[in-house]
Amino acid sequence: MSGTSPGLTPPADAKQPARHADAPAPGELLGAHYDQCFGCGGDQPHGLHLAARAGEGVSITAEFTVRPEHQGAPGLAHGGVLATALDETLGSLNWLLRTIAVTGRLETDFVRPVPVGTTLHLAAEVTAVAGRKIYSTATGRIGAPDGPVAVRADALFIEVKVDHFIDHGREEEIRAAMEDPDQIRRARAFEVNP
Numbered sequence: 328m329s330g331t332s333p334g335l336t337p338p339a340d341a342k343q344p345a346r347h348a349d350a351p352a353p354g355e356l357l358g359a360h361y362d363q364c365f366g367c368g369g370d371q372p373h374g375l376h377l378a379a380r381a382g383e384g385v386s387i388t389a390e391f392t393v394r395p396e397h398q399g400a401p402g403l404a405h406g407g408v409l410a411t412a413l414d415e416t417l418g419s420l421n422w423l424l425r426t427i428a429v430t431g432r433l434e435t436d437f438v439r440p441v442p443v444g445t446t447l448h449l450a451a452e453v454t455a456v457a458g459r460k461i462y463s464t465a466t467g468r469i470g471a472p473d474g475p476v477a478v479r480a481d482a483l484f485i486e487v488k489v490d491h492f493i494d495h496g497r498e499e500e501i502r503a504a505m506e507d508p509d510q511i512r513r514a515r516a517f518e519v520n521p
């Protein structure tokens with residue numbers, strides 16, 4: 328069962344996405360955008376530790392191995408964790424546009440249960456851009472890049488300024504991030520005009 332709500336249908340004047348000239352080369356690992364991120368951060372013990380790699384055009388591949396701390400039912404990944412893996416992979420696409428963006432809408436199909444121990448192979452691409460709106464789609468397959476489809480998502484990300492995080496984030500984490508030169512460098516890597 329699949330289908331996309333009107334909020335995920337690009338308007339008639341939407342444009343094809345353009346890979347930024349300074350985007351990481353195809354095959355390059357992107358690294359975490361924030362070391363405490365539940366999706367990709369290396370310092371988040373129960374996180375997904377999702378590793379994303381730049382693809383051709385505005386596309387990404389990523390891998391995530393389901394651990395016991397990610398269970399919903401016995402021996403199976405929690406659906407919200409799988410949605411997180413899709414969200415994180417889709418969010419990584421914005422490195423290739425050099426745009427900071429947050430998820431506005433995420434529609435997910437859960438097609439097959441995903442056992443603990445499975446490596447989920449994710450692939451995502453931006454399909455259209457309209458002003459601040461970035462439309463994208465992702466698939467997660469079991470065990471191999473051509474394995475059976477377990478999850479799918481369509482998403483709308485909305486471009487924001489770095490002030491979005493500074494204005495809304497809890498002060499102690501924002502202060503720590505602003506004092507971390509690596510974090511500032513990573514934030515700038517998302518921006519066209521740092």
Ligand SMILES: CCCCCCCC/C=C\CCCCCCCC(=O)SCCNC(=O)CCNC(=O)[C@H](O)C(C)(C)COP(=O)(O)OP(=O)(O)OC[C@H]1O[C@@H](n2cnc3c(N)ncnc32)[C@H](O)[C@@H]1OP(=O)(O)O
Pocket residue numbers: 334335360361366414415418427428429430431432458459460483485487489492493501504505510511513514517
């Ligand atoms: C020095 C400090 C260092 C910090 C450094 C940080 C660097 C980090 C780098 C990268 C971080 C990336 C992190 C990725 C993590 C994975 C992805 C996530 O999980 S993100 C978290 C979950 N998402 C949210 O928390 C969004 C919460 N929502 C909002 O904040 C607002 O609603 C926001 C920004 C999304 C939109 O608000 P508006 O006021 O800016 O804009 P409006 O006018 O409402 O929307 C713009 C257009 O988008 C449509 N739109 C908005 N939401 C929509 C929706 N849900 N469905 C359909 N259309 C929607 C609207 O209809 C409008 O369209 P029309 O321009 O009129 O055509």
